[in-house]
Amino acid sequence: MPDDAATFRMLISQFTDFLTVAIHTVLYERNIYPQTSFLSARKYNFAVRQSRHPKVCEWINDAVAAVETELLKGNVERVAVVVYNKGLKPTERFLFDVSRFPPVSFTDVDTPLERKDSGGKIVPILPLIDIEEQFRATMSKLANCGTVLKPAPVGGTFTVAIELKGDGQAPISHPQPWMPVEPILDKDTANMSQKRAHPIRAVAAGDLIFESWIEEAREAD
């Protein structure tokens, strides 16, 4: 695909594809759904797991579509996949910091993007090979996260959350895809000591720049 045809929408769609696969992987690794309900698939030339249950897939696709809408508006700072235990306390969070996506106004989502470096040379916006390799590395790390974290909570559940940028507009519309919740007190130092962060990977391919890590609540269930 010629880089001069790269639009913001394409960039976001690359990220959302990745996000879908990541969510399926998290579900598999953390035993949210029985591991036998996943089939082996291949993405980015890598063996990944995909849930077979149609409702699960539908939910994930809807959630990712909603994230995409917000990303296109450029409002999102972070995307989180939160895993809860039976008591609905979050045990861990898989975070993707997307605040470094290029700020493109909503009217320009389909405009071809171009970036020139300091020397005036054209720099590719979406180098597909790089993207694939980096996504593959991230998936590899994600897939092995189960060994790093504490054993997965039994009977747990999960959800997808987004944290908006400070000046962004809340996604209130009808029908409303997002539920507003109290801000997660990440900045609160008191809570910080009770969390552990495991870095996954920072992906930087062209303009697709995001970081990923896992925050684990340190306290036992």
Added chain:
Amino acid sequence: MAQDYTEWLAINVLNEQQLISYRSLSRALKVHSNLAKQMLYDFHHKQNAKKPGSVHATYLITGTKIKEAPLANGGHSQHDGEDTVMQSSPPLPSSSAPQTEEQHHEPIEVRTVMLAKEEHLENAKASFESVTGIHIYSLQAKGLSDVRVLTECNRKIAADYASEDPLEAWKQYGTIQNSNVKRRTQRRQPPPPPAATAGATKAKVATTTKPAPLDKQASKESQELKPASRPTLAKATPEPSKKPATTKRQNSDIFKSFAKGKTKEQEQESQSSAEPSPKPPAEDEPMADFSNEESGEDVDEADAMETVVKGPEGKSKEKREADLQAMMDQEDEMMDDAAEAAPEVDQDEGAIDKPDSQTAEEPKETVEVENGRRRGRRRVMKKKNFKDEDGYLVTKEEAAWESFSEDEPPAKKIKGPSVTTMQQPKQVAGGKKAGKPGQGNIMSFFGKK
């Protein structure tokens, strides 16, 4: 070397937390695979002695599994008399590679290769009746959640070490090698002088008679033919100028070998030329060693090649049929040619019609030109009447040829195989009449075909 591997493994397994299989280790340190397996074992042993649980291993067990009763797999008892049931292995969490056991009534030895995580090693070993081999497959720092992730190791090897020639490196790494495997020579090289080309065509004939998996070879062989026809095409090819001379001679040799009633080759020839479009993409993979230019050329030239191949073949068939009548007393091979060449080349033309349709113009023109030259050459080898036929070409023969070649592609566009059979008698008839020297009048009789 002894210290290197410890360091290397320490860096990669512990610090970078990568998955290291014995194959990656052998490629990275350029050692034999068996030595790499021993290194893995040694490292695993030492590290776990220092700090238990720091390094996890995945084992590869080969052997014969204990035959299980049909009901062992969660109630999947599907014996239906003669039906063989493919059952997956019992839900051992360690076995990742899908195991299939055929449950026959007769005992059949099934050798199983199983990947087992170290925590499941004992269970896995217990499920084996006899273990023929066991070694460490990979090491990882924290343990493996999904064994399928190990495929990444192999992919990385293929990507990183693609530049190494497997035929040379196999001794070093200990890959299993078939001693009969030979690297195929570049087929795009201009064929050496005629003596060698005769040998080449015979070799080609020999190879094309091999069974199906060598279809690709056949197509490659046909593309050796195609270089012959290439110079006559308008397509730009970086071929040396001597090629036209040698390739035409090669072509005559080729048709000579066709004349020897080698139907198999003709069929493969037609098959291969019939399927060059699916072939080149398929060829691209096995021919990884060949330059991109070649595979690119395959795809580009394939269509053009077919048309030209079809062209001369069509004419040659007609000419042969012509000669058949006129020169019955000559070599028997010609008769074989007429009979066998006709249906095959018809199918050939029918099958490759679609790409031909666009380049339909070229065969009309090139065939005439080439016929003059090629035919002349071919016939020079056998019969020298061709010049006379050229005379016919000038008068009416030419027209007959033209119309003939025009008729074929458009007719076959519409109805492929059905038309070919109809055309057969037409061609035979036209050919027969064309062959007789000094009978331009008769040709005019058939000229309106």
